[in-house]
Amino acid sequence: MPSFEPVLMKGIGEADLRDISVYRQRGGYRQLERAFKELTPAQMLDIAKASGLRGRGGAGFPTGTKWGFLPGSDAPRYLVCNCDEAEPGTFKDRMLLEETPHLVLEGILIGAYAIGCRHAFIYIRGEFKRGYEIMRAAVEQARAAGFVGRNLFGTGYDLEFTIHRGAGAYICGEETALLNSLEGKRGEPRLKPPFPATQGLYNMPTVVNNVETLAYLVPILERGAEWFASVGSEKSKGFKVVSVSGHVRKPGNYEVAMGTPVREIIDLAGGAREGRKIVAVQPGGGSSACIFEEHLDWGYDYESMQKAGSMLGSGAIVVFDDTTDFVAAAHSLVRFFAHESCGQCTPCREGGHWLELTLERLVHDRGVPGDVEILEKASHQMTGLNLCPLGDSIEPFLVSVVKRFPEQFEERVLRFDGAKRG
Numbered sequence: 001m002p003s004f005e006p007v008l009m010k011g012i013g014e015a016d017l018r019d020i021s022v023y024r025q026r027g028g029y030r031q032l033e034r035a036f037k038e039l040t041p042a043q044m045l046d047i048a049k050a051s052g053l054r055g056r057g058g059a060g061f062p063t064g065t066k067w068g069f070l071p072g073s074d075a076p077r078y079l080v081c082n083c084d085e086a087e088p089g090t091f092k093d094r095m096l097l098e099e100t101p102h103l104v105l106e107g108i109l110i111g112a113y114a115i116g117c118r119h120a121f122i123y124i125r126g127e128f129k130r131g132y133e134i135m136r137a138a139v140e141q142a143r144a145a146g147f148v149g150r151n152l153f154g155t156g157y158d159l160e161f162t163i164h165r166g167a168g169a170y171i172c173g174e175e176t177a178l179l180n181s182l183e184g185k186r187g188e189p190r191l192k193p194p195f196p197a198t199q200g201l202y203n204m205p206t207v208v209n210n211v212e213t214l215a216y217l218v219p220i221l222e223r224g225a226e227w228f229a230s231v232g233s234e235k236s237k238g239f240k241v242v243s244v245s246g247h248v249r250k251p252g253n254y255e256v257a258m259g260t261p262v263r264e265i266i267d268l269a270g271g272a273r274e275g276r277k278i279v280a281v282q283p284g285g286g287s288s289a290c291i292f293e294e295h296l297d298w299g300y301d302y303e304s305m306q307k308a309g310s311m312l313g314s315g316a317i318v319v320f321d322d323t324t325d326f327v328a329a330a331h332s333l334v335r336f337f338a339h340e341s342c343g344q345c346t347p348c349r350e351g352g353h354w355l356e357l358t359l360e361r362l363v364h365d366r367g368v369p370g371d372v373e374i375l376e377k378a379s380h381q382m383t384g385l386n387l388c389p390l391g392d393s394i395e396p397f398l399v400s401v402v403k404r405f406p407e408q409f410e411e412r413v414l415r416f417d418g419a420k421r422g
């Protein structure tokens, strides 16, 4: 069990936190009131920076620094909470949305105040119908209580809030595709620069932050930036909600201190199945390279996962044991990325499809000589040449498992070649 009290997950499963009166009894919305009545946006920015909070949506960019990129003009600016969550293996934002919507909303409203935003948005993945309904109800409750709308806490500050439900495209999680989609355009990534901080939603300065990132603002205000910064490793501060799935006994979300060894997190999820051995782990969702047995005692933080050849990403640990067919796993993941390509960039559009076809041959034992080399070469050639990181998402997992388990891939070529099979 974790050696500390859960932070964001506190109270989940014990009380109905969707009910604003329950949430308020437990101290909910007090930090929002404090922010409005006692703190200036500049102080909020200092708190975010001092806490060391980094974005929990995938890239791990320091939150305070991102807010600091906004120009100092009086132009309208927007905060958009990214709840598109479609990275394979990631399901933490959905849980936060469905189980503790007021915490998410309070975090968004605090973030909005911190950047001087008068209209905040949440973009919810199309498939999250339940979460969407729950958030709608939460916003109505919060509006009735005076936390959304006009003249908040008698300060004269007006803050509107819009909930937008996506149409079910993974690419709309990428922040500029999300902004296009929010504007009613095709959900395609924009060329950067300009970055959203200067030209984002409706061409205005915009911050896009993940659900978990914004939710952590509430405990950070409550317990102080120093408290948050005192937990974790040197450059990865605080806590992380980790989605653990795959070959474990108790898949689910587990909140841990940054730097907790990967093995301990897997143990929280019940560890390996009876009689089985873990042979590979994706530490950062579908886009991440596998780490292996020799890395399981490494700390789960941004730097260690990078050093191990992978990334922490959105915080999804996918566990593979010794029963895994890595050709089938690679096929399934590549098919996903190929399907989700928006098609703007040739390497991503054509390369993904090409790799999918190659893996399809291998999965059906119909691989031809050269196929395994194609997997490595083509996925590498796709990388770094695209508008957005989706096109770079195929190589890490694919190459990591081809390199680690080459026999599984080679075997599927040999099976086709009757002469070699003997």
Ligand SMILES: Cc1cc2nc3c(=O)[nH]c(=O)nc-3n(C[C@H](O)[C@H](O)[C@H](O)COP(=O)(O)O)c2cc1C
Pocket: 054, 055, 056, 057, 058, 059, 060, 061, 063, 066, 082, 083, 084, 085, 086, 087, 170, 171, 172, 173, 174, 175, 176, 208, 209, 210, 211, 213, 214, 388, 389, 390
């Ligand atoms: C293909 C793709 C999908 C993404 N999906 C999500 C997502 O579902 N949720 C999310 O918060 N960030 C996602 N991101 C990252 C966002 O572009 C952005 O970096 C993030 O929302 C910023 O918030 P943060 O700084 O709080 O992490 C995705 C990025 C890419 C390239």
Ligand code: SF4
Pocket: 171, 188, 189, 340, 341, 342, 343, 344, 345, 346, 348, 349, 386, 387, 388, 389, 390, 391, 392
């Ligand atoms: S990399 Fe792929 S998903 Fe991203 S913009 Fe290019 S084609 Fe679209």
